[in-house]
Amino acid sequence: MKILHDTRLMFIRNMQHTLRSPVFVFVSMFQPLMYLILFMPLLNGLGGVPGLPAGKTVDVFIPGLLVLQALFGTAFVGFSLIDDIRTGVIERFLVTPVNRSAILLGRVLRDAIILLFQCILITLVAIPFGLSINIYGFLLSLLLYALIGITMASLSYGFALIYKIEDPLAPTLNTIALPVSLLSGIILPLALAPVWLQDISKINPFSYAVYATRALFAGSFSSIDIAEGFVVIGVLAILVFLWGLNSLKKMAS
Numbered sequence: 001m002k003i004l005h006d007t008r009l010m011f012i013r014n015m016q017h018t019l020r021s022p023v024f025v026f027v028s029m030f031q032p033l034m035y036l037i038l039f040m041p042l043l044n045g046l047g048g049v050p051g052l053p054a055g056k057t058v059d060v061f062i063p064g065l066l067v068l069q070a071l072f073g074t075a076f077v078g079f080s081l082i083d084d085i086r087t088g089v090i091e092r093f094l095v096t097p098v099n100r101s102a103i104l105l106g107r108v109l110r111d112a113i114i115l116l117f118q119c120i121l122i123t124l125v126a127i128p129f130g131l132s133i134n135i136y137g138f139l140l141s142l143l144l145y146a147l148i149g150i151t152m153a154s155l156s157y158g159f160a161l162i163y164k165i166e167d168p169l170a171p172t173l174n175t176i177a178l179p180v181s182l183l184s185g186i187i188l189p190l191a192l193a194p195v196w197l198q199d200i201s202k203i204n205p206f207s208y209a210v211y212a213t214r215a216l217f218a219g220s221f222s223s224i225d226i227a228e229g230f231v232v233i234g235v236l237a238i239l240v241f242l243w244g245l246n247s248l249k250k251m252a253s
Contacts (some may be wrong), residue, residue, distance in 0.1 A: 006099040010106020017080075018110060025201060030128050032069045036062075038124055039187075050191035058130045063213035064186035065126075065143065069205065070148035071181055073118060074111045075173045077153050078160030081107070085164055094252045100101050100227045104245050108153040115149040116142050132218030141216040146210055152177070158244035161251050184210045208232040 018025065018047075043057040052060055084090050093103050119142060123131070131234040159172055184190075190198050201207045212229020220226075 001055075003099045003102055003105075005082070005104045006102030007109070010098070010102050011109050012106075014107050015113070016109040016115065022107060025114055025118065028170040029074050029122060031072065032065050032122055033125065035065055035187075036122065040065075041128065043188075050189065052189060052192075058126065059132060059217060060189060060214060061125045061187075062123065062131050062209050064083070064102055064184070064215045066122060067148060067184060067210050067213060068181060068186045069118060069122060070115055071152055071177050071206065073115050074152040075177050076170065077107070077111050078156035078173070079159040079166060080168055081157050082164060082166055082169065083086070085160070090133065090251070098253065101245055102155070102158060102250055104241070104248055107117055108150045108156060108241065112149045115252040116146055119145050133217050137216035139217050140226075141213045142235060143217070144192045144209055144213055147230075147233045147237045148206070151233065151240045154237070154241040154244040158240070158247045161244070161247035171246070180204050180206050181190040186210055205232045205236050 040058060040061050043052065043061060047152045081090070088232065090103070094100075112159075123133070123138065153157075153177070156169075156173060159169055163169055165171075183201045184203040185193075190201050190207065191202070208225070210231070211225040212223075215223035215225045
């Protein structure tokens with residue numbers, strides 16, 4: 001199929017561009033590693049409170065930390081697209097026979113692959129801190145992190161295509177990413193939150209992802225949280241990607 005061929009070409013082109021400056025792949029891991037090394041030890045004294053079983057704080061914290069990486073690690077990829085818009089790269093693609101969907105899909109797949117590489121590295125670093133994982137659950141959780149990455153990357157590219165300049169992009173993305181991360185129970189379980197905050201979190205799709213990844217890490221495959229997480233994030237990823245694609249088509253017209 002043409003879309004698969006074009007997507008492969010766009011993916012290779014964007015991955016080659018990233019590999020020319022691989023340092024940025026590791027720089028974006030600085031924040032979660034600081035949370036792991038400097039913040040997680042503070043939670044050890046909270047073992048036994050709701051949502052944080054004694055002796056298992058790291059098992060609860062790391063899945064949420066990886067969701068945080070998925071959110072913020074792909075939220076600002078739109079800046080690279082703005083650079084391509086400014087230099088005329090996107091316009092040249094738009095006048096070629098390349099499939100419009102492939103232009104965006106090649107980018108978000110590149111971002112998802114890089115994100116998965118980062119998640120694996122962070123998980124490996126967390127093992128000496130006492131992390132215990134179910135290997136099959138972890139592999140499934142990678143798919144969920146990839147869906148989150150596709151969602152945030154598509155959102156970032158969509159706004160980049162609308163704004164076409166850097167100044168409003170970061171404030172817009174921070175305005176979206178910060179509240180949804182705080183309402184996801186990423187750092188501390190929502191079981192510690194007041195009832196009204198727990199109720200608000202139910203409309204936040206990423207809170208379902210956090211519950212799902214924690215169940216996967218624990219190997220609780222019968223948990224309804226896993227199905228809910230994949231359905232909610234899967235649907236969101238499709239909707240946001242289509243929105244970003246619509247922004248690209250508007251630019252083409």
